[in-house]
Amino acid sequence: MSTHEETPVNVPAEGELYGYLAEYDTPGELVEAARKVRDAGYTDFDCYSPFPVHGIDPAMGIKRTILPLIIFAGGFTGAASGILLQWYCNAHAWTWNISGKPTWSIPANIPIAYELTILLSVFCSFFGMWALNRLPQVWHPLFRQDRFLRVTDDGFFLAIEARDRRFDTVKTKELLHGAGSIALEPVYLDPDPRSRQMPKWITAFIVASTAFALIPFAIAAKARNSHSSEPHIHIFPDMDFQPKFKSDTEADMFPDGRANRGEIPGTVARGWLEQDETFWHGLDNGQWTTGFPKADGNGQPFAVDDKLVKRGQNRFNIYCSPCHGYDGHGQGMIPERVKSLGGVWQARNLVEAPTADGKGGVVVQMPNGQLFNTISNGFNTMQGYAAQIPAGDRWAIVAYVRALERAQNASRDDLPPGSNF
Amino acid sequence: MSALTKSLHPDEKVKAGKLGSTMMTAGAVIAAAFLIISLWLGASHGDHWKRFLYAYVSGWAYIASLAIGMLWLVLLHHLTRSRWSTVVRRIAEAMTGAFPIIWIAGLGFVLPVAFGYTDLYYWAHPDAHNAALNPAIVHKAGWLSPTAWALRYVIYGVIYSGMSYYFAKTSRKQDETGDPALSTQMRVVSGPAMILYAFTTCLMAMDVLMSMAPTWYSTIYGVVYWGSGEVGAFSALALIVLWIQRNGRLTHSITEEHYHDIGKWIFSFTFFYAYVQFSQFMLQWYGNMPEETNWWKYRMFGEWQWVSIAILACFWAFPFVFLMSRWTKRIVPSLVFFAVWQLVFHWLDMYWNVMPSYDWTVAQHAGVAVNLGPLRGNIALHHVGFSPLDITVWLFLCGVFLLGTGRGLSGNLIPVKDPTLGLSLAHEQL
Numbered sequence: 065m066s067t068h069e070e071t072p073v074n075v076p077a078e079g080e081l082y083g084y085l086a087e088y089d090t091p092g093e094l095v096e097a098a099r100k101v102r103d104a105g106y107t108d109f110d111c112y113s114p115f116p117v118h119g120i121d122p123a124m125g126i127k128r129t130i131l132p133l134i135i136f137a138g139g140f141t142g143a144a145s146g147i148l149l150q151w152y153c154n155a156h157a158w159t160w161n162i163s164g165k166p167t168w169s170i171p172a173n174i175p176i177a178y179e180l181t182i183l184l185s186v187f188c189s190f191f192g193m194w195a196l197n198r199l200p201q202v203w204h205p206l207f208r209q210d211r212f213l214r215v216t217d218d219g220f221f222l223a224i225e226a227r228d229r230r231f232d233t234v235k236t237k238e239l240l241h242g243a244g245s246i247a248l249e250p251v252y253l254d255p256d257p258r259s260r261q262m263p264k265w266i267t268a269f270i271v272a273s274t275a276f277a278l279i280p281f282a283i284a285a286k287a288r289n290s291h292s293s294e295p296h297i298h299i300f301p302d303m304d305f306q307p308k309f310k311s312d313t314e315a316d317m318f319p320d321g322r323a324n325r326g327e328i329p330g331t332v333a334r335g336w337l338e339q340d341e342t343f344w345h346g347l348d349n350g351q352w353t354t355g356f357p358k359a360d361g362n363g364q365p366f367a368v369d370d371k372l373v374k375r376g377q378n379r380f381n382i383y384c385s386p387c388h389g390y391d392g393h394g395q396g397m398i399p400e401r402v403k404s405l406g407g408v409w410q411a412r413n414l415v416e417a418p419t420a421d422g423k424g425g426v427v428v429q430m431p432n433g434q435l436f437n438t439i440s441n442g443f444n445t446m447q448g449y450a451a452q453i454p455a456g457d458r459w460a461i462v463a464y465v466r467a468l469e470r471a472q473n474a475s476r477d478d479l480p481p482g483s484n485f
Numbered sequence: 486m487s488a489l490t491k492s493l494h495p496d497e498k499v500k501a502g503k504l505g506s507t508m509m510t511a512g513a514v515i516a517a518a519f520l521i522i523s524l525w526l527g528a529s530h531g532d533h534w535k536r537f538l539y540a541y542v543s544g545w546a547y548i549a550s551l552a553i554g555m556l557w558l559v560l561l562h563h564l565t566r567s568r569w570s571t572v573v574r575r576i577a578e579a580m581t582g583a584f585p586i587i588w589i590a591g592l593g594f595v596l597p598v599a600f601g602y603t604d605l606y607y608w609a610h611p612d613a614h615n616a617a618l619n620p621a622i623v624h625k626a627g628w629l630s631p632t633a634w635a636l637r638y639v640i641y642g643v644i645y646s647g648m649s650y651y652f653a654k655t656s657r658k659q660d661e662t663g664d665p666a667l668s669t670q671m672r673v674v675s676g677p678a679m680i681l682y683a684f685t686t687c688l689m690a691m692d693v694l695m696s697m698a699p700t701w702y703s704t705i706y707g708v709v710y711w712g713s714g715e716v717g718a719f720s721a722l723a724l725i726v727l728w729i730q731r732n733g734r735l736t737h738s739i740t741e742e743h744y745h746d747i748g749k750w751i752f753s754f755t756f757f758y759a760y761v762q763f764s765q766f767m768l769q770w771y772g773n774m775p776e777e778t779n780w781w782k783y784r785m786f787g788e789w790q791w792v793s794i795a796i797l798a799c800f801w802a803f804p805f806v807f808l809m810s811r812w813t814k815r816i817v818p819s820l821v822f823f824a825v826w827q828l829v830f831h832w833l834d835m836y837w838n839v840m841p842s843y844d845w846t847v848a849q850h851a852g853v854a855v856n857l858g859p860l861r862g863n864i865a866l867h868h869v870g871f872s873p874l875d876i877t878v879w880l881f882l883c884g885v886f887l888l889g890t891g892r893g894l895s896g897n898l899i900p901v902k903d904p905t906l907g908l909s910l911a912h913e914q915l
Contacts, residue, residue, distance in 0.1 A: 092489040118489065119913035128811075136809070171770050174763065 079255040082205040083109075083225040084236055085212065086245035091117045094220040097243035098123040101224065104239055108228035112206070112221040131192050138188030139181045146177030161404045163397060203260055205251050223251065344455055346433030346440075353433035356463070360456055368463055376464025379457045383449060387411035392468045412446075414465055415472035428469050435462050490907030494737035499901060501894045504732055505579075508891030516884030523877040534597075536843070536874050538605045541594045543839040544879035546694055547717065547832055548886040549587055550710065553686055554718025555580040556645065557711075558750075559652050560682060563668075563675035569746045571909035572738050575898050576725055578656060580718070581649035583889025588642030590885045599635035606634075607845070607858035608699040618855060621700040621776055629696055641689045648678055653893065656900050663902035686711050694835075697842040698860050701780040705765045710838070712761050715754040716800075717831035720824035723747045725890070727821060734898055741815045742912050748814025751827060755808065758834075759801040779860055783841050787864040792837050800830035832879060840875070841867060 088094045091113060098111050102125040111120055121128075154160075155168035194200070206212045206223060215221055222245075224236050240248055254260070298304045309315050309323035318325070327333065338344040343357035343366065357366045381390060389396040392414035399410040418425030427435065439458045442448035449458065470478070493499065527537030555577040562570045562577075570577070594605065603610040608622060608629035616623045627633070652671060659667040687707025695706045723744065730736050769777040784793050804823055813819045842859035844867045849855075860867075900906060 090489070095489070116915050118915055119911075121915070122913070132811075171767055174767065 079253040081226045081233075082251040082253050083223050083228075083231070084240055085206060085209055085221055085223045085249050085251050086240040086243070087211060087247040088220045088222065088244065089246050091220055093244050094222060095119055095123045097222050097240070097245070100243045101222065101239065105230050106224055106228050106236075108231075109222065109224040112212070112215045112219075112223070114216055114218060114220075117220075129196065131189065131196060134192040135185050135189045138192075139185035142180035142182070142184030143177050145184075146180035147173060149180075150176055161401045164400065202262055202266060205253050208254065209249065209251060211247060211249065342433070343459070346436035348433065351433075352431035352437070354431045356432060356459060366456075366459070372460050373463050373467050375457065376460035376462070376467075379453060380461050380464050380468075383453060384461065387446075388414055391415070392465065392472060415469045417469075417473045427465070428473075432462050432466070435465065489911055491911040492907060493899075493901065493910065497737045498734045499738075499897050499899050501734070501896060501898050504729060504734065504898075505891045505894035508894060509888050510891075512884045512887030512889075512891055514884070516881050516888060519877045519881035519884060523874060523881050526872070526874045526877060530872065530874060533604060534602075535604045536872050537878060538594050538597065538602070539839055539843050540872070540875045540878035541882075542605070542693065542697070543832075543835045543875070544882035545587070545591050545594065546690075546710070546839065547835045547879060548583075548882045549591070549689075549693075550714025550831070550835070551718045551721050551886060552581050552583050552587055552649070552889075553645065553689075553711065554715040555722065556584075556649055556682065557715065558718070558722075559649070560675045560679045563652070563671045564679055566672065566905070568905045568908040569743060569912045571903050571905045572735070572743055572899055572912075573722060573726055573747070574903075575656065575900055576729065576894075577722060578649070578653040579893030580721065580725070580890050581645075582653055582893030583886055584642065584646040584649050586885060586889035586892070588638075588646065590882060591638065591642075595635050595638050599631050601631075604845075606696060606699070607842075607856075608696060610856055610858065612856040613699065613858060615850075615855065618850060618857060619700070625699060629699060634692055634696075637688065637692055641685050641692075644681060644685045648682065651678075656903075657896065659902050660897050660900060661902075665904045668904055694838050697839060698780050699858070700776055700860075702777055703765055703769070703780075705761055709758065709761045709765055712754055712758040713800075713831055713834045716751060716758055716827050719747050719750040719754065720827045720831070723751070723820055723824040724828075727817065729894075729898060738899055738910055740912075741817065742914055743909075744817055744820055745811070745815045745914055746912075748808065748820050748823070751820075751823065752805070752808040752814065755801060755804050755827065759797075759805070783860050783864060783867050784837070787867055788869045789837070789841050789867065792833065792869060796830065796834055796837055800827070800834055836875065840869070843870065844868060 086097070088097055094111055094113060095117060098109075098120060101109055102123065107125075109124075111117075111124060113120075150173045151168060159167045161167075206221075211219070212221060213219075222240065222243075224231065224240065230236075237248060311324055313323045314321055315323040338361070340357060340359060340361060340363075341347045342353050343359065343361055346353055348355070356368045360366045385396050387396045387398050388394050388411045389399075393416075394411040394413040396411060402409045412427060414427045416425050416428065418429055422429070430438075436458055438446070439453070439461060440448055440450040440455075453461070523537065523540075527534050530536045558570060558577045559574060559581060561567065562574055598605055598609055606629075607613050608625065609631050613619050613622050614626055622629075651674065655667055655671050658664075690707040690710035694710060695701065695703065726735075726739055726744075726747070730739060766781060769781060772778075783789055804827060807813050808823055813823065845859055846857040846862035846866070847854055848857050848862070903909075
């Protein structure tokens with residue numbers, strides 16, 4: 065056991081006495097000492113250790129913290145506000161039909177509610193702990209003791225404050241000593257009262273950083289309420305202005321003054337020969353073909369079979385059904401959404417049969433080649449799909465649409481003989 | 486003498502004495518009685534033992550999860566150099582000592598499948614391998630074949646039994662020699678053992694439970710099974726510890742601080758179970774892929790939805806809210822209430838995993854009647870169809886579990902020379 069240092073040389077005995085600081089060798093001895101101090105009736109004392117010590121709270125006679133209740137309240141608020149937020153946004157203020165999904169659905173709401181529960185619990189736990197401990201505290205009399213610096217490393221300390229009504233310069237010292245302290249020293253307040261105030265630079269920093277944090281909001285508020293003819297700021301000018309020509313713009317460096325360079329006469333870009341006019345353009349001697357191509361783009365035979373129709377169904381369901389519907393009646397998910405928003409619009413009915421005098425049934429009466437061309441290049445508000453769907457798949461869709469037309473306009477005579485429907 | 490460690494109380498009774506044989510006798514009597522009742526009920530159920538075997542898988546998954554859960558505690562204890570759990574570790578080791586007997590009892594449903602019983606696991610049924618009926622099962626035939634499946638069952642049993650044997654034996658060796666190097670040795674082994682444990686548990690859950698619905702896919706299923714099992718395992722631990730203390734052993738060593746920690750684990754896994762179960766559900770519900778949602782469809786609608794709601798309310802919501810408090814875990818009667826409660830609803834969870842697959846759909850295909858297996862067809866035709874067998878087979882297997890656990894309750898009930906014992910005895914919550 066080391067010798068007691070009653071008046072350490074490094075801290076002048078000046079100012080008012082704050083209390084006594086005792087050091088103990090192990091966390092176990094600290095707990096024992098705390099128990100003795102508690103039993104002696106002291107209340108204004110505290111223990112300091114580098115890590116949480118099991119059992120220190122009851123040894124010190126500290127009543128249980130109310131922090132769990134604060135966290136529970138925070139968590140509950142998080143869960144409730146998460147549910148309320150989603151109900152308000154999705155089911156009340158801005159109902160939006162997304163692929164026919166319900167606007168209000170408990171399973172979909174749980175992740176957000178859960179995350180908000182966690183977020184608010186953690187906030188309440190973190191800031192509640194600060195508030196209950198009266199943090200941040202930038203100044204403490206114990207900071208003046210050199211010995212106390214080891215409290216974040218391997219020192220275990222107990223300090224009894226002079227304001228405790230049982231404090232007595234002799235008896236208190238005896239108590240701490242008797243509890244097995246390895247060092248005991250008085251702690252004095254700094255006589256300069258300014259040392260107990262928040263340093264000015266910290267106050268200045270908080271004020272300045274708060275003001276600084278408000279600048280973006282101020283700029284946003286200004287922008288919302290004013291007009292400006294200034295060009296916007298380019299943060300990365302070499303990305304905004306790249307040294308290249310965009311298509312269909314002017315270019316001085318070429319004799320014809322165009323940025324676009326045409327094909328060199330007598331050449332075809334790789335993969336763009338598109339020699340077979342039926343396969344690539346749906347034409348047969350300059351007229352829309354009524355059949356199917358004889359060969360695919362590579363000269364291989366083009367088979368119109370079950371496999372092709374199945375492929376066509378798969379592509380149709382992906383690309384065409386959102387507007388035209390799975391059954392081709394033009395009532396897909398997008399017309400449904402238009403309807404849910406109060407509008408009236410439906411896509412072309414692909415399977416509508418013509419009347420006896422040949423009216424209506426536009427698609428049914430359309431030659432295969434024209435249907436292919438419509439899929440490739442679009443029609444009215446329908447965009448062209450040539451860039452998204454390869455030509456072979458577009459033909460597969462044509463085949464499937466033909467099958468769909470048969471199926472949707474089927475009569476009893478179409479059934480194989482012997483069917484009992 | 487520091488306040489952070491203690492030595493064993495001089496009056497403490499640490500020897501098991503006849504406790505182990507008492508528990509074994511009780512287990513054997515329960516097992517024998519309920520086996521006879523179950524066999525009688527099973528034979529008279531009129532479905533060629535199908536209900537009996539379904540109840541068997543459900544009950545077996547239950548008792549296996551208790552031992553698997555406690556093996557995890559033993560591994561975690563060594564891996565993290567825990568100290569609160571030193572005083573209950575020997576009891577956890579006893580519960581893991583039940584592995585060989587549990588695996589022998591499991592032969593009750595493994596052998597029929599291995600030798601040609603086709604009505605328990607649909608993948609063992611010839612119609613499952615008809616590519617026109619079941620394109621989603623055919624490619625799994627290599628993994629889900631009775632021989633490969635039974636072989637894997639044996640491998641899982643050997644791995645679990647071997648691990649539990651190693652840790653129990655080394656721990657008892659330390660009782661004699663007091664060599665602290667044995668603690669280090671177990672800590673070194675516990676790392677790889679934990680990885681092996683994780684793979685074994687996931688695959689075991691997949692083979693025994695998940696393959697009941699062979700078309701279904703879920704990569705988190707093993708974790709959900711394990712989480713549910715931990716709830717049951719810690720609940721069982723609390724009850725066994727209490728029973729040992731009521732018999733005058735360890736009355737000074739295990740305090741409310743240790744009960745509090747066991748209660749914390751019950752609470753944590755109650756939440757963990759709900760978390761992973763919901764993760765599994767929500768991703769599949771949102772993804773809306775037929776091969777995934779099918780498993781849920783029969784649990785979300787029809788009769789089974791009430792069982793699903795019961796699990797949500799009773800296995801999660803109620804205990805979650807009440808175990809949140811410090812006092813429900815520290816006051817022993819309250820902890821006992823929740824332990825018993827969770828043991829019952831852990832059973833319901835296992836039941837809910839297994840039994841919806843009981844109703845198989847038969848249909849006409851190419852002019853002949855074929856078996857389409859579980860979770861097919863009209864939801865309204867799928868019944869909870871509770872039978873007394875579901876309870877009696879479970880109780881028989883609980884008897885088997887007690888028989889296996891009692892075997893390990895011998896000699897010292899506490900690792901008397903473990904270097905962390907002093908810390909564990911003096912353990913207090915922050």
